[in-house]
Amino acid sequence: MNKIESINDFVVRFANVNGSGSASANNLFAQAIFRLGIPVSPKNIFPSNIQGLPTWYEVRVNEHGYLGRRGGVDMSIAVNGQTLYNDYLEVLPGGYFIYDSTKELSEEFSRNDLTTIGIPLTRLCNDEFQNPKLRQLLRNIIYVGSLAYLLDMDFSVLTDSIKKQFQKKPKLAEPNIKALELGYDYAKEHHQGACKLSVRKSNKLVDEILMDGNSAIGLGAVYAGATVTGWYPITPSTSVIEAFERYAGKFRTEPDTGRHKVAIIQAEDELAALGIVIGASWNGARAFTATSGPGISLMSEFLGLAYFAEIPVVLVDVQRTGPSTGMPTRTQQSDLLSCAYASHGDTKNVLLFPCDPKECFDMGADAFDLAERLQTPIIIMSDLDLGMNDHVSAPLHWDDNRKYDRGKVLSAEDLDNLKERWGRYLDVDGDGICYRTYPGTHPTKGAYFTRGTSHNEYSAYTEYSPIYRAGMERLLVKWETARTMVPKPHIKIRDPKATVGVIFFGTTTHAAYEAISRSSKKGLKINSLRVRAFPFHDEVVDFIDRHETIFVIEQNRDAQLRTMLMAENGVSPQKMQSILYFEGMPVTADFITENILALLDKDQQAAAKSSKGEKA
Amino acid sequence: MSFERPDFRHPKLAKNSAGYSRKDYEGAISTLCAGCGHDSTTSALIQACFELSIEPHRVAKMSGIGCSSKTPAYFLSRSHGFNSVHGRMPSVATGANMANRDLLYIGISGDGDTASIGMGQFAHALRRNLNLNYICMNNGCYGLTKGQDSATADKGSAGKKGKPNPYTSIDLCELAIELGASYVARGFSGDKTQLVPLIKGAIAHNGLAFIDVISPCVTFNNTSTSTKSYEYVRDHIEATNTFDFVPLQQEILAHYPEGTSQEVVMHDGSIIHLHKADSSKDVTDRMKCVNNLELEKSKGRLLTGLLYVNPEIMETHDIINSTLRPLNSLTEADLCPGNNALQMINASLR
8 A cells, every 4th residue: 555645745634523622622733734834724614503513624734835725635533423434435545544443443444545543532531531521622632642743743833832822721731731642652652654644844934824814804894993893693704793893802992991992783683784884884984794695685775775875885795605594604605696786776886805814804904995985885705714714824914104095075174165066976076986974074064865765966865867867877987986996806927828817716716726736737828817806807808808718716606707707898608618616615726627627628629629620 | 856945044033042043953845745744743853953952963864764764854954864774774873873972863763664674673772772762653554655554553443445454553662661762752743742842851861762653644544444543543642741851950940749740860961850640650660651551552542651761771882881982083093003913913823
């Protein structure tokens, strides 16, 4: 048997029962890899359940910095009886299967193409620790200790992490370190030389951070000066608001009074959550909310109001697998159409597509400037993978000279200095964006009546067709202004003569770059464009125009981005071929590579066939 | 279309202590049906604001959708107004109030807007005790869609369509008391003498003040078979109390026999001076208040007046302990932690 051999390039998958405290042990392992300077991407694959169902934690270790999922498992740490056999089958030939050998494996575990490593986790744990609650947690720490030996990891990184974690409760650090040692010592004694995977300290990570996207967005909202949020709990968006609350608690408490410079209201539903945001924004506070697909559906009516009455809204959609409840704890990029065109009537919303925590922070802050500048909803399209998993990311930065762009707002003084009659929906500057006032600004000037009903330039109710039409057309002028303000796409031209371009966005990015790089090793020349916003920037159209064939990679079934490119930019459907992954897990580089190769192969065959036909 | 009133002001119009005349509190000309109860309610609102010398531009008018929700266009044209979506006035008002706690918020809703589509938001604004004057113009029917029964239509009552309502009605005042409202009153659009002080008391109240104003729909629900008609309401009304609203620091001049009056000191120091029809009725006892409503209902009477008040309760801002400064007035210096703090966060994530 050829054992898989690798230094700093492999996939480890932990199979646990949820609610058993495995998360902290598994995090400890991923964090240790990170602290050893090696690019790492952990993915928590968890059920919509609190206790008792299977959960996995997949850690990719990759010296080259590929942070997407690769596909395949080199080593499995299987401690969940419910899934033990499947976990066993999933290990790649030559891989490693680590299990709790307190109970022996049955006869069906008979593969001869992998290395089976038994660690009697339960027995070791019960022999050492008496407290039943602690036993459950420490059983998981023991396998981390064993991994440290098997992978030849620097043990002190683990103990340092434990000490840091329990800084305030050093008594708890003790049994954790003991558990690590138990696992390490057992593996050393019984499995010397069994494992050909290893971890070496690296200098690939310098100043990077390990952070989840939801925390980054919540922190971005604090930095951007958000003061009001209405929200309703829904996985996987809840931790955006929890992070906002955590950071606001730290940075927004008045030292003299103990009062908070923030209003966080847990609403009765998503409708109310967005209503709170709209009311607050209308009244001059920066406000936002976070939700997932079902919440977007409920917010749809309000989004139409905000679009038509022109009220800034920052909305975070942490997408999950739909439709309906779908798979609420699995990832997908499937709310593009429902967000872009959310609401009745002719409505279009600005979308932003972050791909890592740094971009979550930056876009999380920029969204407020955009929303207030454009006086319209801005929807940040994150997803469960980005939002809830830890990602290696460039460090966050804030320019202390930055001023918030509050957009076109008239003060009392501005109102007094106006020479012309002010109209709330009067396009003075020709960019489709009008001047607004906050309630309470001026005793006699600037008051107006906000309504979702059709209104004239002075916000008076009207059903006069030409005025309604003019208003709707002005909103399109604003849409064009938005196109110039939203983040540009990231384009990589690897070969100016390449005829194939791929387009993707968000969390597909890392796996897509890896797939392109693998393809280029096969001699294929592929350019790429990462969409970062909707409306699509002119550069997106230029990129499509310069290539003969475009592959659009998305994590949904219906090719939603491709549909939008067709609908908004008139791109021919024949020109765009889809690579679609919608199984609820983060897409893998293996999957994208296979599909790119298959599509290119198909194209070549078709080309050969048609040239033959021409000759005949 | 909305039609603005002419700007002309008679030079000798009486002014209030803030220097405004009653006309300064008016709005556009109403487009509701002639005789609509809502217009009388609007007029009572104008009078209450004028008499309390409220600065018009320091008011925000919020509403949902329906005939009632149109009315914010017909009063206080110097205030910002927001006609939002059906049943969602409370959430928009919540956001607005969170953004600036210094303005006065008047929320206008109707019985369809409150008791059906907006029931959830109504309930939750109550339990958070949002500092909002929530006025429900209650006519027992959907006017704007031509007279369907609403959830407050009494069982057996029949409007213009002629079919008696087969369902139990929802008593919004009882519900409000049970859900934690801190000021609950019922008025009748046809009785301005009672309604104006009820609105004044609501404005002085620090928290959610709910006023259910029975406001007949002359077009669809003013029939002899309807229990929300002018005639029926006049015949069956039972005032639990009449009262004076005494603004802050004004001398109380009237004296009443013992046992027939009750003083309630509001949060801002104003005093509500009640003259009770029945000395056993105590408007600060929640359980008794619900009992009174049920008791009168069983007699076929409609209890009006101030039904319940608790001036001591905390409003939303107090509950969440938010800053006393309006959140919309805070700047980068107040809100942004800066790059140094961010670098420390980076360090903690390594």
